[in-house]
Amino acid sequence: MIIAVSGAGLALVGAGTGAYQVTRQPRTATGPWSLASATPEDIRLDALRHAILAPNPHNLQPWRFRLEGDDSVAILHDPQRRLPETDPFDRQLTIGFGGLIEIARMAAAARGYRIETVEFPDGVAENGLNGGVVARLSFTLDAGVAADPLFNAVPLRRSTKEPYDLARAVSSELLARLIEEDAPTARVLGTAEPARVAAVRQLVLDAGEIEGRTARTHLESVRLMRVGHAEIDASPDGIDLGGPMIEVLRLAGQIDRTSLADPASQAYKAGMEIQRETYGSIPAALWIVTPGDTRLDQLAAGRAYVRVNLRATLLGLAMHPASQSLQEFPEMRGPFSRAHQLLAPGGGRVQMLARVGYGPQVPPSPRWPLQAKLVPA
Numbered sequence: 001m002i003i004a005v006s007g008a009g010l011a012l013v014g015a016g017t018g019a020y021q022v023t024r025q026p027r028t029a030t031g032p033w034s035l036a037s038a039t040p041e042d043i044r045l046d047a048l049r050h051a052i053l054a055p056n057p058h059n060l061q062p063w064r065f066r067l068e069g070d071d072s073v074a075i076l077h078d079p080q081r082r083l084p085e086t087d088p089f090d091r092q093l094t095i096g097f098g099g100l101i102e103i104a105r106m107a108a109a110a111r112g113y114r115i116e117t118v119e120f121p122d123g124v125a126e127n128g129l130n131g132g133v134v135a136r137l138s139f140t141l142d143a144g145v146a147a148d149p150l151f152n153a154v155p156l157r158r159s160t161k162e163p164y165d166l167a168r169a170v171s172s173e174l175l176a177r178l179i180e181e182d183a184p185t186a187r188v189l190g191t192a193e194p195a196r197v198a199a200v201r202q203l204v205l206d207a208g209e210i211e212g213r214t215a216r217t218h219l220e221s222v223r224l225m226r227v228g229h230a231e232i233d234a235s236p237d238g239i240d241l242g243g244p245m246i247e248v249l250r251l252a253g254q255i256d257r258t259s260l261a262d263p264a265s266q267a268y269k270a271g272m273e274i275q276r277e278t279y280g281s282i283p284a285a286l287w288i289v290t291p292g293d294t295r296l297d298q299l300a301a302g303r304a305y306v307r308v309n310l311r312a313t314l315l316g317l318a319m320h321p322a323s324q325s326l327q328e329f330p331e332m333r334g335p336f337s338r339a340h341q342l343l344a345p346g347g348g349r350v351q352m353l354a355r356v357g358y359g360p361q362v363p364p365s366p367r368w369p370l371q372a373k374l375v376p377a
């Protein structure tokens with residue numbers, strides 16, 4: 001994934017419509033983060049409006065929801081939403097579903113409901129989600145349910161895809177608090193130790209280079225790029241490239257999907273440079289390891305990931321996944337085995353790798369409204 005921008009074109013910011021266009025932000029794309037509006041009476045809709053804020057690969061939001069009876073919801077995969085090049089078995093998609101289910105659980109608990117989850121009620125397809133039911137959730141009022149303190153961080157959580165402050169180390173005490181919670185099915189591990197961080201950094205940079213220079217994996221990202229506020233509002237998903245600099249370059253005709261796809265272009269080169277700067281800025285790293293790589297392992301990894309991302313938010317830390325080295329396409333075999341030697345020498349599957357540090361405040365990422373994701377019973 002790249003974010004492209006270049007210093008060129010800034011002189012174009014002038015008066016009149018240009019300046020207006022340049023400073024415009026997406027208007028509707030981040031609406032689903034405003035949770036202050038009336039709480040839906042139906043607990044399922046309340047849980048789902050929080051759950052759609054879960055982190056998910058390339059912000060594909062590959063989910064759909066079917067309300068069933070009075071107290072259940074089927075969480076379905078949308079077969080139109082896949083990443084066949086970088087996620088050929090829908091492993092990363094499934095991790096995203098895990099985060100969604102975990103936030104739904106927290107939102108239900110906040111109103112005193114327990115969720116019973118049946119994963120893959122119609123069976124598991126290891127090769128792909130194929131538009132099937134990922135999980136069925138049933139909601140029951142239960143006086144014994146405890147609220148989860150991490151729930152407060154749901155609207156504040158971000159994937160902070162910016163360079164971090166390298167002058168500010170993440171102390172080993174803070175890192176230990178961040179990763180303290182460990183489920184037997186999804187272990188959360190981390191390091192701020194300089195030699196290990198340096199090895200992770202080289203791995204992340206090498207893997208990013210491969211993904212960015214392999215035409216079909218790069219094009220998969222480019223196709224998902226939304227350039228400028230109007231595109232982001234029209235399709236509030238994918239890789240959103242917004243902000244004044246992008247608007248200037250877009251108006252100047254210097255950035256669009258065609259230029260971003262072309263390795264000879266300025267936009268592509270600038271994008272790769274920004275990618276190196278961002279992904280290379282690693283004060284500390286964390287990763288999640290599961291015993292195997294079943295669908296249940298992947299869901300567990302997603303639940304663990306969103307929990308650690310929410311805990312980071314409460315601790316004032318920024319996080320950003322760097323998944324390239326964990327992907328299954330053939331060109332990535334070298335970094336994939338290096339990642340496993342480095343991060344899971346005792347065995348297991350590394351499901352997530354993320355950089356951790358102190359970063360700037362960033363706006364929330366786009367989301368489709370919940371209504372757009374409901375399918376008839």
Ligand SMILES: Cc1cc2nc3c(=O)[nH]c(=O)nc-3n(C[C@H](O)[C@H](O)[C@H](O)COP(=O)(O)O)c2cc1C
Nearest residue numbers: 055056057058059092095096158159321322323365
């Ligand atoms: C399984 C998984 C893998 C991800 N890998 C990357 C990645 O390699 N690079 C990246 O910038 N973001 C990655 N992300 C973060 C998503 O891009 C991010 O969650 C999405 O854009 C929505 O933004 P938000 O988390 O700020 O709401 C990943 C997220 C998940 C769940």
